[in-house]
Amino acid sequence: MDVAAYTKLLPDITARNKPFWDGCAAGELRLQQCSDCGHVRFPDAPVCPQCLSASASWQAMSGNGTIWSWCTMHQKYFAAFADEVPYRLVYVRLAEGPLVISVLADAPEDVELDQPVRAVFRTGAAGRAVLQFSTETAH
Numbered sequence: 001m002d003v004a005a006y007t008k009l010l011p012d013i014t015a016r017n018k019p020f021w022d023g024c025a026a027g028e029l030r031l032q033q034c035s036d037c038g039h040v041r042f043p044d045a046p047v048c049p050q051c052l053s054a055s056a057s058w059q060a061m062s063g064n065g066t067i068w069s070w071c072t073m074h075q076k077y078f079a080a081f082a083d084e085v086p087y088r089l090v091y092v093r094l095a096e097g098p099l100v101i102s103v104l105a106d107a108p109e110d111v112e113l114d115q116p117v118r119a120v121f122r123t124g125a126a127g128r129a130v131l132q133f134s135t136e137t138a139h
C-alpha cells in the first residue's frame, strides 16, 4: 500500500478542528482535553460530553494505543481506495481513552485485539498530513 500518495477526500479544516490538523502536520496527535474534568475527547466538540464544560485545551497525546477492533477491506467500495485493497480499518483505543478510527499504515499478516499500535502521519495531497496507525515499533 503506497500511503505516501494519499489522494483521498479529506474533511474540511474548520476553526474548531484546525488544532487537530495542525498537530498532524507537526507529527503530533492533538486532542481536546476538558479544562474542568480532564476528559480527553475525540472527535472535537464544543462542550465536554462528561461534564458539559465549554472550557478545553488541545493537548499532545502519546500516540500509543491498542487495537479495539478492525476489519480488512477486500471489496472496492470506494474508488479512491481501489488500488489499496486489501487494507485494514482499525478502531484504536488510545492510551488516553478515546476511540479513533483510521487505517493501518503497515500491513501485518495478523492483527489481534489489544495489539499495540502507534500513531503515524502520512503526507499526501496538498501537503496534508493524515493520521494512521502502525504496528511497527509500538511501545
Ligand SMILES: [Zn+2]
Pocket: 034, 035, 036, 037, 038, 039, 048, 049, 050, 051, 052, 053
Ligand atoms: Zn469535562
